[in-house]
Amino acid sequence: GNSVTQMEGPVTLSEEAFLTINCTYTATGYPSLFWYVQYPGEGLQLLLKATKADDKGSNKGFEATYRKETTSFHLEKGSVQVSDSAVYFCALNQAGTALIFGKGTTLSVSS
Amino acid sequence: EAGVAQSPRYKIIEKRQSVAFWCNPISGHATLYWYQQILGQGPKLLIQFQNNGVVDDSQLPKDRFSAERLKGVDSTLKIQPAKLEDSAVYLCASSPIRGVENTIYFGEGSWLTVV
Numbered sequence: 446g447n448s449v450t451q452m453e454g455p456v457t458l459s460e461e462a463f464l465t466i467n468c469t470y471t472a473t474g475y476p477s478l479f480w481y482v483q484y485p486g487e488g489l490q491l492l493l494k495a496t497k498a499d500d501k502g503s504n505k506g507f508e509a510t511y512r513k514e515t516t517s518f519h520l521e522k523g524s525v526q527v528s529d530s531a532v533y534f535c536a537l538n539q540a541g542t543a544l545i546f547g548k549g550t551t552l553s554v555s556s
Numbered sequence: 557e558a559g560v561a562q563s564p565r566y567k568i569i570e571k572r573q574s575v576a577f578w579c580n581p582i583s584g585h586a587t588l589y590w591y592q593q594i595l596g597q598g599p600k601l602l603i604q605f606q607n608n609g610v611v612d613d614s615q616l617p618k619d620r621f622s623a624e625r626l627k628g629v630d631s632t633l634k635i636q637p638a639k640l641e642d643s644a645v646y647l648c649a650s651s652p653i654r655g656v657e658n659t660i661y662f663g664e665g666s667w668l669t670v671v
Binding site: 449479481487488489490491494534536538541542543544545546547548549 | 589596597598599600601604611612647649659660661662663664665
């Protein structure tokens with residue numbers, strides 16, 4: 446079945462550091478890929494998405510590229526801020542089906 | 557545009573008691589999902605509705621969990637009797653029936669503690 450594997454955290458960075466959170470997936474066909482973010486005490490928010498191979502999703506300085514050849518969708522940001530501290534979830538779905546999530550990666554950014 | 561509404565936000569109950577959570581999806585969204593998120597884990601699908609029909613309830617513990625969406629709009633998730641391991645955040649989400657984007661929108665969640 447379909448599944449998502451993302452790097453375990455926590456990831457601890459200083460402000461303005463470069464961020465990479467790895468995500469790989471297993472799926473039949475061509476899923477859509479997503480990154481969701483969950484700030485402390487809040488619900489899940491869509492951060493970015495990509496619906497086909499080589500698409501790049503971007504939002505709030507975060508980027509991720511859909512790599513079919515490596516079945517990956519790594520999240521990157523060039524310069525993190527304290528306000529980026531949150532839990533990040535990689536997820537996939539296929540048309541008409543529910544999202545399948547990874548276990549989440551906690552990011553902690555200090556000033 | 558109003559988001560997915562859930563209530564109550566927080567609930568503490570004793571084991572073997574019952575609890576119900578309510579969800580109102582984004583207007584016009586035909587698909588509604590209930591997820592369970594245990595602390596430190598990713599959300600896990602409990603049930604998916606398309607209008608008022610069930611699409612997928614394969615991971616719903618049917619001996620204690622039930623869900624309905626009678627008029628194809630809002631939905632209720634019930635747990636009876638609750639167990640300690642049911643302590644989790646229950647997330648409701650919705651998505652439109654059409655379109656290729658498959659974006660799913662989440663509510664803020666209902667936090668359940670079973671003691």
